[in-house]
Amino acid sequence: MSASAGLAGPPVLLEPADLHASLRDPALRSMNFLNEVANRFPKALSFAPGRPAESTFDLADxxxxxxxxxxxxxxxxxxxxxxxxxxxxxxxxxxxxxxxxxxxxxxxxxxxxxxxxxxxxxxxxxxxxxxxxxxxxxxxxxxxxxxxxxxxxxxxxxxxxxxxxxxxxxxxxxxxxxxxxxxxxxxxxxxxxxxxxxxxxxxxxxxxxxxxxxxxxxxxxxxxxxxxxxxxxxxxxxxxxxxxxxxxxxxxxxxxxxxxxxxxxxxxxxxxxxxxxxxxxxxxxxxxxxxxxxxxxxxxxxxxxxxxxxxxxxxxxxxxxxxLLRANERQIAIYRENLHCLLRGLADRFDGVPGVRWNTPDGGFFVVVTVPFAVTDELLEQAAVQHGVLFTPMCHFTEDPAATRQLRLSCSSLTPAEIEQGLDRLAALIADRS
Amino acid sequence: MSASAGLAGPPVLLEPADLHASLRDPALRSMNFLNEVANRFPKALSFAPGRPAESTFDLADxxxxxxxxxxxxxxxxxxxxxxxxxxxxxxxxxxxxxxxxxxxxxxxxxxxxxxxxxxxxxxxxxxxxxxxxxxxxxxxxxxxxxxxxxxxxxxxxxxxxxxxxxxxxxxxxxxxxxxxxxxxxxxxxxxxxxxxxxxxxxxxxxxxxxxxxxxxxxxxxxxxxxxxxxxxxxxxxxxxxxxxxxxxxxxxxxxxxxxxxxxxxxxxxxxxxxxxxxxxxxxxxxxxxxxxxxxxxxxxxxxxxxxxxxxxxxxxxxxxxxxLLRANERQIAIYRENLHCLLRGLADRFDGVPGVRWNTPDGGFFVVVTVPFAVTDELLEQAAVQHGVLFTPMCHFTEDPAATRQLRLSCSSLTPAEIEQGLDRLAALIADRS
Structure with a gap:
């Protein structure tokens, strides 16, 4: 094959500008950035992904x-x-x-x-x-x-x-x-x-x-x-x-x-x-x-x-x-308990804390918390390094300026004990910053 | 729900022109047409699809x-x-x-x-x-x-x-x-x-x-x-x-x-x-x-x-x-025999027949046959109805005028006996038309 090295000419180097613009778009970079942070801090407690709970997975199924x-x-x-x-x-x-x-x-x-x-x-x-x-x-x-x-x-x-x-x-x-x-x-x-x-x-x-x-x-x-x-x-x-x-x-x-x-x-x-x-x-x-x-x-x-x-x-x-309602009886119970635990945990820690607010969905995986400081990708990195907790900055989902002080918490893939511990870490971050 | 019937207004009717042009393109219609013909004539011997042989499929695997x-x-x-x-x-x-x-x-x-x-x-x-x-x-x-x-x-x-x-x-x-x-x-x-x-x-x-x-x-x-x-x-x-x-x-x-x-x-x-x-x-x-x-x-x-x-x-x-070479020992043997059978069968039936030619690939699933008449979708329908045989008109793959008298035969999903029988039917079609 060395014979073809000369024939094949100069090796290819693709310029990003010669590839479709979507590949440089913030929306596609968001997803990569969030995955990459999660991979770099595998031990952090993560409120980031909207992934299903894993305790029901069984190969025999x-x-x-x-x-x-x-x-x-x-x-x-x-x-x-x-x-x-x-x-x-x-x-x-x-x-x-x-x-x-x-x-x-x-x-x-x-x-x-x-x-x-x-x-x-x-x-x-x-x-x-x-x-x-x-x-x-x-x-x-x-x-x-x-x-x-x-x-x-x-x-x-x-x-x-x-x-x-x-x-x-x-x-x-x-x-x-x-x-x-x-x-x-x-x-x-x-x-x-x-x-x-x-x-x-x-x-x-x-x-x-x-x-x-x-x-x-x-x-x-x-x-x-x-x-x-x-x-x-x-x-x-x-x-x-x-x-x-x-x-x-x-x-x-x-x-x-x-x-x-x-x-x-x-x-x-x-x-x-x-x-x-x-x-x-x-x-x-x-x-x-x-x-x-x-x-x-x-x-x-x-x-x-x-x-x-x-x-x-x-x-x-x-x-x-x-x-599917019957197939998901266990899952429904898990997510109910997790969401209840998350909302109660937020109330226990942040009721009356100035500038901290959150909504109270009656289902699903997600709660949005408003904090009295900017929630950026840099803050997310610091939260991972200094406090061992991950979440999703809301700026990844909207250009609305109100969202710059908001973060999304997902409770789907944590246990109640992990949710409690994760909220303690979030409270420490908020105390540091407020 | 009947209460919403009045509210919901006139029902939707989408115009093809309001959908992306690809959905009206001959390339996408080709695929649908070929599938549809195969479905309408399930008993025809089909040289049409490039599907793998099914005799090796086993749920236990x-x-x-x-x-x-x-x-x-x-x-x-x-x-x-x-x-x-x-x-x-x-x-x-x-x-x-x-x-x-x-x-x-x-x-x-x-x-x-x-x-x-x-x-x-x-x-x-x-x-x-x-x-x-x-x-x-x-x-x-x-x-x-x-x-x-x-x-x-x-x-x-x-x-x-x-x-x-x-x-x-x-x-x-x-x-x-x-x-x-x-x-x-x-x-x-x-x-x-x-x-x-x-x-x-x-x-x-x-x-x-x-x-x-x-x-x-x-x-x-x-x-x-x-x-x-x-x-x-x-x-x-x-x-x-x-x-x-x-x-x-x-x-x-x-x-x-x-x-x-x-x-x-x-x-x-x-x-x-x-x-x-x-x-x-x-x-x-x-x-x-x-x-x-x-x-x-x-x-x-x-x-x-x-x-x-x-x-x-x-x-x-x-x-x-x-x-995969080791995993495909049986498949390789099947396709070799099928292609050999197809090429020998073509020679047996069409050597010296005026206007009938074909190429002789030394592998793969496909052979192209040139015939002395136009190979259209209408001809394919007639072949299915009158002779119980299916193939793919080459006009689906190119706009080259030379291809209008060509058809593709695939031998991958037939048995040697089916290939023989299918070639007999193709010979009858060609005899009818020549």
């Missing part, structure tokens, strides 16, 4: 789920061994193979009635999100609105498509409808075409906030009137406090196909399956629904979602009568 | 691979149970967890020496392809070159990015270097910036053609001189005839980081794992290699590749001493 799904193919679908093996090993249906089980789960647990053919199974909700944005970005005039503060994954997916995102104020009710109307007007005045509003109506990431029922109805009405879609991302609604009412999702209230529902199974099954889905039942002129259009793009992006991964999710559903 | 990989984590990496479960269930490293095993396999089987940190594990080679194109499409002037006829997945991935693709003639040697130079000149004269050339140097899809060693060296030299990357897609090189020499991949000859290697494991492991990879060892000014840049985009597209799927691939590798 994977074997059992796989067999349960294979048995289902034989007993319910009448498949022989050759066909079972083909289903799991071979290329398969682009829209997925567990669409019927997902449609049934949505009806059982969420009261969402949907044609399984409008379900597109994806490589996590992240792929579903990207596919929807790809379809809606038809011209350079198309823009997206997003309730801010915003999930970093939405911002990042939009950057990959050069799709502008206009923030809409969250307010007390999960979306400030007056600001939404103002942003729609401003976008149109600027020659833009707003296509959709992205939001997490239940226990939002990062704010923990939820949308009251009346706001949900008014938002649907506004979307219909304004001709925009609502992209409803719902990873957390199952994890609500014991005394909190279950509110209908936007999709359950949607009688006019205004809502594309983005389903994550990372928290209700497990992240390593990398299975999520979109409900995209919007009719398309000429035939089919939006899910069919998204599946064309998916066939050129990831071809199809691993049928083995889908079988694991399917097996878990089958073991619990098709219900 | 999945259980064994998973356990082998978990054992490897315990015995070789010293993980405890908690950490093994975390590795398989939790969110994980964006660049993947089987990168070291993949790097070792490449060295063992292909003589490619690569730093595992330059390996990005992806959801099939298709995602790797899309990510590379995303990174290289930095401005509207950036274009891609592709040896034509071209794999539909390349064309489709480029369409999702509005990235123009300029065809380069394949010729006898896998790429016509004079035409490549001419296309580079023409692109630049048109104000375009050519970034890379996509090709399948070994047993190309769809043509079955391979590139001689001397052409490989000259192509690398040309790439270095012209400042373009080579995107080498290599799903088939393992499946060569017993008397064919193993040629070094472009990547094995690449001393200057001019080659991004796209690895598919769909044929050498199984498609349902949805695991592929890119080797992207190109240094980037400011630090890191191209794989690190691609991983930023991946974190916003699919987050990470399912660790369970990666464990299945890892377990298969571990069971065979890290070598």
């Amino acid at each position: 994977l074997h059992r789920y796989l067999d349960a799904y294979a048995r289902h193919l034989v007993e319910r679908k009448g498949y022989d061994t050759v066909r079972v093996n083909r289903e799991l090993f071979q290329y398969g249906r682009t829209k997925g193979i567990v669409h019927e089980l997902i449609a049934r789960q949505l009806e059982l647990d969420e009261g969402i009635v949907v044609d399984p053919d409008a379900v597109l199974v994806t490589v996590g909700a992240q792929e579903a999100l990207w596919l929807v944005l790809r379809a809606l970005r038809a011209t350079e005039h198309d823009v997206l609105l997003a309730v801010a503060p915003t999930y970093v994954g939405l911002t990042g997916a939009a950057r990959l498509l050069d799709l502008p995102v206009r923030p809409v104020r969250e307010g007390e009710d999960g979306v400030d409808l007056a600001d939404l109307r103002a942003q729609l007007r401003a976008a149109r005045a600027a020659g833009q075409r707003p296509r959709a509003l992205y939001l997490v109506p239940d226990f939002s990431n990062p704010s923990g906030r939820s949308m009251p029922l009346e706001t949900r109805r008014r938002l649907l009405e506004l979307a219909a009137r304004e001709g925009i879609l609502l992209l409803e991302d719902n990873p957390y609604s199952m994890f609500r406090s014991a005394d909190a009412d279950q509110l209908p999702t936007l999709k359950a209230l949607d009688t006019g196909h205004h809502v594309v529902y983005l389903g994550s199974l990372a928290k209700t099954c497990f992240p390593g399956a990398r299975v999520g889905f979109a409900i995209a039942d919007q009719p398309v002129a000429g035939g089919g629904v939006l899910a069919d259009e998204l599946s064309k793009a998916k066939s050129m992006l990831t071809v199809n979602t691993s049928p083995v991964s889908q079988a694991l999710v399917g097996g878990l559903l089958l073991e619990h009568g098709g219900s | 999945l259980h064994r691979y998973l356990d082998a990989y978990a054992r490897h984590l315990v015995e070789r990496k010293g993980y405890d149970t908690v950490r093994v479960n975390r590795e398989l269930f939790q969110y994980g490293r964006t660049k993947g967890i089987v990168h070291e095993l993949i790097a070792r396999q490449l060295e063992l089987d292909e003589g490619i020496v690569v730093d595992p940190d330059a390996v990005l594990v992806t959801v099939g080679a298709q995602e790797a392809l899309w990510l590379v194109l995303r990174a290289l499409r930095a401005t509207e002037h950036d274009v891609l070159l592709a040896v034509a006829p071209t794999y539909v997945g390349l064309t489709g991935a480029a369409r999702l990015l509005d990235l123009p693709v300029r065809p380069v003639r394949e010729g006898e040697d896998g790429v016509d270097l004079a035409d490549l130079r001419a296309q580079l000149r023409a692109a630049r004269a048109a104000g375009q910036r050519p970034r890379a050339l996509y090709l399948v140097p070994d047993f190309s899809n769809p043509s079955g053609r391979s590139m001689p060693l001397e052409t490989r060296r000259r192509l690398l030299e040309l790439a270095a001189r012209e400042g373009i990357l080579l995107l080498e897609d290599n799903p088939y090189s393992m499946f060569r005839s017993a008397d064919a020499d193993q040629l070094p991949t472009l990547k094995a000859l690449d001393t200057g980081h001019h080659v991004v290697y796209l690895g598919s494991l769909a044929k050498t492991c199984f498609p349902g794992a949805r695991v592929g990879f890119a080797i992207a060892d190109q240094p980037v000014a400011g630090g890191g290699v191209l794989a690190d840049e691609l991983s930023k985009a991946k974190s916003m597209l699919t987050v990470n590749t399912s660790p369970v799927s990666q464990a299945l691939v890892g377990g298969l590798l571990l069971e065979h001493g890290g070598s």
